[in-house]
Amino acid sequence: MTIENTQVEELVYQRPKSLTRNPTTYCPGCTHGIAHRLIAEVIDEMGVREEMIGVASVGCSVFAYNFFNIDFISAPHGRAPAMATGVKRLLPDRLVWTYQGDGDLAAIGTGEIVHAASRCERITVIYVNNAVFGATGGQQAPTTLLGQKTTSFPAGRDPRTGGYPLRMAELLAMVSPESYIVRVSIHDVKHILQAGKAIRRAFEVQMQDEGFSLVEILSMCPTQWKVTPVQALQWIKERMISYYPLGEFSVPKGTPRLES
DSSP: OOETTTTTOOOOOOOOBBOOOOOSSSSSTOOOHHHHHHHHHHHHHHHOGEEEEEOOOOSSGGGGGGTTTTTEEEEEOOOOOHHHHHHHHHOOOOOOEEEEHHHHHIITTHHHHHHHHHOOOOEEEEEOOSSHHHHTTBBBOOOOOOTOSSSSSSTBHHHHHHHOOOOHHHHHHOOOOTTTEEEESSSSSHHHHHHHHHHHHHHHHHHTTTEEEEEEEEOOOOOHHSOOHHHHHHHHHIHHHHHSSSEEEETTTTOOOOOO
C-alpha cells in the first residue's frame, strides 16, 4: 500500500473498536471527545469490551451511549452511581462504570456518589470536571472557580453567596480511603497520556476486586467559558490545576502508585 509513493509499513493510529462512528454532539473544542477516546483505547487494550457495561449521566454526556461500542444504559440525573451499583451487584463479573460531568455528579448526584464511595462499591466512575453547567447554558456549577463568570453569576463566583468550589476527589478520598481516586487533566499530550494510564488503573482496581475507583478529569468548555480552545487549554493549566491539584488521593493497599 502506498500513499503518494511513500510505503506504509506500520499502522500507528486508528479508531478504537470500542468507539462507534456516530458524529459527535459535543461543541467545537470540547475535550469530552479526548476522554472518550482514552476510555475506548483502554477498553481495547485490556480486551474487555464484551464485559463492559457503561452508565450514561444527564448533561453534555447524556448521549455517551451513542459513542461507545459497548453495552450502555442511561440513568436519571445524578443517579448513575446508584444504577451502576445495582448492575454490579446483579452482574458481579461485569466491569461497570459511569461517565458523569461535574453538574451531574457534584450537584444533584452528590448523595449518590458519596455513598457509593463510602460503601466502596466495585464500580468505576469517570468524572469530567469543566467547572460549569455546559449543557444548560453555562450556569455556575459546584466546581466553578472563585471569580469565574457564568450566566447565572455574571459578576463571578462569590463565596459569600455561592460557596466554595467542591474538590470531589479529596472529599471522596476522605470517606473511602482505600479506594482508587485520582485527578488528571487532558490539556496537553503529556497529561493526556497520564490520564489514559489512570483510567486503565481504575478499571484494573475493579477487575481485581480492590474497591471503588474514580478518575476526575479536568476538561474544558470553550463555548460556555467564552474563550477560544487555545485560551481554554491555558486556563486549565493556569487556573484550574492550581485549585484542583493533580495526583492520586487514595490508593488501595498493595496497589502501586502511577509514575508522574
